Amino acid sequence: MRKTLILVLAVVLVVGVTACKKKGEEAAAVDQYASLGKYAEVGPVMDKFIGSSEKLAEAIGKATSADEVAAALDAATATLTELAPKMKAIGEKFPEFKTQENPPAELKPFMDRIEALMGKMMTAMTGNAAQFLQDPKVVAAQERYNAAQALMQ
Numbered sequence: 001m002r003k004t005l006i007l008v009l010a011v012v013l014v015v016g017v018t019a020c021k022k023k024g025e026e027a028a029a030v031d032q033y034a035s036l037g038k039y040a041e042v043g044p045v046m047d048k049f050i051g052s053s054e055k056l057a058e059a060i061g062k063a064t065s066a067d068e069v070a071a072a073l074d075a076a077t078a079t080l081t082e083l084a085p086k087m088k089a090i091g092e093k094f095p096e097f098k099t100q101e102n103p104p105a106e107l108k109p110f111m112d113r114i115e116a117l118m119g120k121m122m123t124a125m126t127g128n129a130a131q132f133l134q135d136p137k138v139v140a141a142q143e144r145y146n147a148a149q150a151l152m153q
Contacts, residue, residue, distance in 0.1 A: 066135035
């Protein structure tokens with residue numbers, strides 16, 4: 001009986017600590033984006049989108065084969081497909097994003113990252129990866145990527 005009680009208490013303790021840790025991590029994530037004000041929910045989505053795009057630019061820049069370029073595009077496509085419903089919901093909740101030429105000041109850090117990313121992407125696409133862009137595997141991967149981007153609008 002005593003061993004059973006100790007086992008039950010140990011399980012409860014482990015579950016309790018895990019739950020507290022998870023709530024703490026969620027609270028930290030919310031706090032991280034609190035400075036975005038009403039756009040706080042946009043932060044994690046933008047971070048994931050930009051992070052995926054940065055990985056794509058880096059992978060394409062380092063690619064030495066059409067298979068590597070296609071794999072990089074497919075990895076980014078998977079993230080875009082995952083984010084599409086969230087991006088669409090954000091667009092519906094904040095219609096000013098579609099009509100506004102200047103983004104809200106709260107989102108400027110994200111816009112700065114996107115601008116820097118655009119340069120990296122151009123460099124990656126015109127660098128040694130350019131030789132693979134006409135490969136059928138890359139063309140097909142690019143079409144999948146473009147279709148995933150269209151889901152976000």
